Amino acid sequence: MTQKKKSSRNPESAGNLSLVLADFDYRIDCDDFLLYELGRLIEEDRASFDDEEFPRLIDEGVQEHIETRLEIRAEMALRLRQLYSKIDERRRPAAARVLQLIEDIDLPLRDVEVVVRTYTAYLFQRLEECAGTSSDLENEARNWIERWQRGEVLREEMSAQLKRIGRPAVAPVADLLFDDLDDRMAAETALGILGSIRSSVSARILAHVISEPMLEEDLELTAYALVKAMWPLPRHYIGYSLKAHTHEDIPFRWFQLLMESGEPAAADRVLEEVGVHGGNPDYREDLLALIELLRQSRDPNLEQKMMQMVNSPETPRAAAGMIEGFLKQPPSPAAQAVAAANPWESLDRLRRANKKYRAAAKLFDTGRKAESLGKLNELLNEEPGYPFALMLRRLI
Numbered sequence: 001m002t003q004k005k006k007s008s009r010n011p012e013s014a015g016n017l018s019l020v021l022a023d024f025d026y027r028i029d030c031d032d033f034l035l036y037e038l039g040r041l042i043e044e045d046r047a048s049f050d051d052e053e054f055p056r057l058i059d060e061g062v063q064e065h066i067e068t069r070l071e072i073r074a075e076m077a078l079r080l081r082q083l084y085s086k087i088d089e090r091r092r093p094a095a096a097r098v099l100q101l102i103e104d105i106d107l108p109l110r111d112v113e114v115v116v117r118t119y120t121a122y123l124f125q126r127l128e129e130c131a132g133t134s135s136d137l138e139n140e141a142r143n144w145i146e147r148w149q150r151g152e153v154l155r156e157e158m159s160a161q162l163k164r165i166g167r168p169a170v171a172p173v174a175d176l177l178f179d180d181l182d183d184r185m186a187a188e189t190a191l192g193i194l195g196s197i198r199s200s201v202s203a204r205i206l207a208h209v210i211s212e213p214m215l216e217e218d219l220e221l222t223a224y225a226l227v228k229a230m231w232p233l234p235r236h237y238i239g240y241s242l243k244a245h246t247h248e249d250i251p252f253r254w255f256q257l258l259m260e261s262g263e264p265a266a267a268d269r270v271l272e273e274v275g276v277h278g279g280n281p282d283y284r285e286d287l288l289a290l291i292e293l294l295r296q297s298r299d300p301n302l303e304q305k306m307m308q309m310v311n312s313p314e315t316p317r318a319a320a321g322m323i324e325g326f327l328k329q330p331p332s333p334a335a336q337a338v339a340a341a342n343p344w345e346s347l348d349r350l351r352r353a354n355k356k357y358r359a360a361a362k363l364f365d366t367g368r369k370a371e372s373l374g375k376l377n378e379l380l381n382e383e384p385g386y387p388f389a390l391m392l393r394r395l396i
Helices: 011-020 033-043 052-065 070-086 088-103 113-131 134-149 153-166 165-177 184-196 200-210 216-228 237-245 252-260 268-278 283-296 304-309 317-328 333-339 344-365 369-382 387-394
Strands: none
Touching: 011 070, 011 088, 011 113, 033 113, 052 070, 052 113, 052 200, 052 216, 052 237, 070 283, 070 387, 088 113, 088 344, 113 216, 134 153, 134 165, 134 252, 153 165, 153 184, 165 184, 165 200, 184 200, 184 216, 200 216, 200 237, 200 252, 216 252, 237 252, 237 268, 252 268, 252 283, 268 283, 268 304, 268 317, 283 317, 344 369, 344 387, 369 387
């Protein structure tokens, strides 16, 4: 996507508008990565906007759970439209502005006070709900593992039972893996079970396994294939972890995974690593290997981004030299062929659909409902199931 347009907070109106979205369900699973991180910050007594990491967590959550999920934005827009007449007249201009921000997918929501406030409250409530779930199945999973370790049951029976238990078995299986990484049989068993339980938790564990050399090479490749098959479940965990730049070694497999999975931000993440660590000679070898991944990139603006880095005075000289060396080498025919098909086409399609929707919404808001309905039907013929169009058609 192109660079996000700027939005502004309006704290004065937030209190009234927050009531409109107070009980909104942002539909976050209990095994979501950010709930885990929120729990950690609470345990460390850091769940406050005064702490540096907490606002970053909320910003990431709004981007991941709201901005990129059109169905959530459409449901929020529906709520605002349905309750608009009940909002105090003095607050309606602010409500209209919030609605505009929600319905324009190129506008960010991370600085919209009503969104931040209701989303943050939802996270705490959701964490409390999830913490109240029973641990019986997890205890059962641990029991099966202990019985296998004592030789009371066969590995096949234990594995089958853990797969039956599903998500509650993930934590015990992770302990089986990490308690003794040198135990090849335990590692093979744990990887197989984790790969069969498709959840964001198992995906995060597998992603952690490939973040640095922990296992024998063939087992690492097995873990890589498993986590790749779970894409996009590990995407948020990887992206959030990379942005902190606290890693002592470059997690090459993560960038490889981003690139091979067609993640639109993959090239940006690589260039960011080069910019941050390029001035440190200890990272040079890793960064050169990382830059080579860019030959797989399908980003149509990659060369322009690289030239901007080369010409920027903020780019370390060593980093600029690495990028220049990459640009001097022509792409291989295979890389050019891969670049022909890219995920930016679908992003452009969504942007065009959103523009047509907003035109139909403008007709609706000015009372021209018949014309609006016609535009919405045209849009749905092109993009069946488009969330915003379905939402507005319900109101006509």
